[in-house]
Amino acid sequence: MAGDGIGPEVVAQAVKVLRHVLPQAETEEAPVGLAGIETRGVPLPDETLALAKRADAILFGAVGGPDEASLPREQRPGTGLLKLRKELTLFANFRPAFMFPELIGASTLKPEIVDGLDLVILRELNGDIYFGEPRGIETGPSGERYGINTMRYTESEVERIAHAAFQAARRRRGKVCSVDKANVLETMQLWREVMTRVGREYPDVELSHLFIDAAAMTLMRAPKQFDVIVTGNMFGDILSDAAAMLTGSIGMLPSASLGLDRKGLYEPVHGSAPDIAGQDIANPLAAILSFAMLLRESLGLEDKAQEVESAVRSVLAGGYRTADIYQPGTHRVGTEEMGDAVVQALQARRAA
Ligand code: IPM
C-alpha cells in the first residue's frame, strides 16, 4: 500500500529489494489514503481492507496531502491508516531510533549526545484520544461551537501494550520507561497503575516513569539513557517524531505495527511529504528498513532482515546520500539510485 506523496517512490525501492531477497513472494497492491479517495471515494476502500486481512504482512508508504486538516474526518487520508490499524488490531507500534555512525553529523544535536543512540518508542496504537468517544464538533446553547475528544484507555489495553514493552526490553537492554501525564489526567493515572502492576511480572526489567513534558526534555538532553519508551497513542505520535530527528533524518527510520499474531504493517516513520513528491529526491531507506522489519517480525526471516540492514549500512559507508542526509564530501543520489545501490550491495554480499 504505497499511498500518497513520496509513498509510491519509496515503496517502489523497497519492492526492488523485496524482489531481490524474496523473488518467490506473492505481492498485491491496493490504494489507500488520497489514492483510495480518488479511486473509490474513501481513504480505506473495502477491497484494500479485505486484502490487508488476507496478507501475511503489509508494506505501507505514507498517506496525506497538502491541506487535509480542514476536511471532514471520513475524507481525510490519515483516517484510512487509523482504520487499518484498528481493524487489524495492530496495537503495538515499534518506532526504533538508532544512530548510523556515518550520519552523526546530520543530527541537529551535538555528536556526543547522540553517538551510539539506540532506543525504541513503543506507541500504543488502538486507543487513547485518537479513538475515544464522544468526539466531534458541536454547537452549544449560545450558538458557539466547541470541539470534543476523549482520552480513554481500558485496563486491558494498557496491559497488552505493557507486556509488549517488557518483552521488547528483555530482547534489548532490559529497561522500560513508561511515559504518561498521571499528574493531571485520570486516564494516565490508570495507565501508570497498570504499567506498575504488569511490571511486577518482569522483575528482571527495570521500570521507570516520566511525565510527557519531562520525557520530551530528556529526549533532547540525554536520549541515550532510554532503551524502551512505552507510551499512549497521542504522546507516542509526538515523541516518535522528536526521537526520529535525533538521528539526523526522519527519512531513515522504519516502524512496525504489530498485533496478536504475526501479521504486521510496516511503514517509514516519515509522512507523505507532498512538497517533494515526484522529484526522485526522497530517502527510500526508511521504507527499505521497514521491509527488513517485515522480514524479521512477520516472516521470521532474521537472516534476510540482517542482509538488508547490512546492505543499507554499506551504502551509507560507501558515501551514498539522499538530499536529507547529504553533507559535503559525500555522493548525492536520488531515490531510484539509492534503491539500486542497496540492491547492488545485496548482490555484492551474495557474490562474496
Ligand atoms: C503517524 C502519523 C499518523 C498518526 C497520521 C497520518 C494519522 O502522524 O503515523 O505518526 O497520527 O498516527
Ligand code: MG
Ligand atoms: Mg505522526
